[in-house]
Amino acid sequence: MTDEYTVGIEVPAVEDYCRLRRISGLTPRSETAAKAGLPNTVVGVVVRHGDDVVGMGRAVGDGLFYQVVDIAVDPAHQGRGLGKVIMSNLMQELRKLAPAEAYVSLIADGDARHLYAQYGFAPTAPASIGMAQWIGIAP
Numbered sequence: 001m002t003d004e005y006t007v008g009i010e011v012p013a014v015e016d017y018c019r020l021r022r023i024s025g026l027t028p029r030s031e032t033a034a035k036a037g038l039p040n041t042v043v044g045v046v047v048r049h050g051d052d053v054v055g056m057g058r059a060v061g062d063g064l065f066y067q068v069v070d071i072a073v074d075p076a077h078q079g080r081g082l083g084k085v086i087m088s089n090l091m092q093e094l095r096k097l098a099p100a101e102a103y104v105s106l107i108a109d110g111d112a113r114h115l116y117a118q119y120g121f122a123p124t125a126p127a128s129i130g131m132a133q134w135i136g137i138a139p
Contacts, residue, residue, distance in 0.1 A: 004049060005082065007089055011044040016053040017070070024072035042066065043093040045086045049077060057086040059094055059104070066094060068106035068116075083112075087119050107132070 012020070014034045022028045029037075040060050047055030054074040059066050068090065073082045094104060107130055108116050113123075124130070 006048045008046045010046050011038050011041045012046050012056040020056050020072040045089045047082050055082040057090045066104045083115050091119050
């Protein structure tokens with residue numbers, strides 16, 4: 001990452017959140033859903049290029065369990081280490097606030113597992129397997 005980027009520990013704005021999810025290939029979310037979900041962010045990381053938000057990541061949780069979600073980088077800014085910057089800052093902040101026995105999980109899509117492995121995440125299979133369900137929309 002170069003000096004042209006700045007990192008903030010903050011929750012992304014609804015508009016930036018929806019845009020980054022859409023352009024980075026994550027499942028799009030409505031503004032209504034974003035407005036409901038974003039206030040539940042425990043730790044948020046935003047990367048800016050000038051005034052533009054070009055990367056984000058969040059963690060949600062209850063003090064014992066945390067889920068890393070919404071790691072997204074604008075395709076025009078990918079390949080510059082921004083995913084690593086987001087994860088590094090996110091995990092640093094989680095370690096400050098989470099108790100020692102906190103369980104942190106995530107769902108790694110495709111090759112993203114290699115990024116997450118750099119921060120101590122490991123597959124849980126075969127001992128356990130991730131499961132999911134969409135409510136109200138078709139996958």
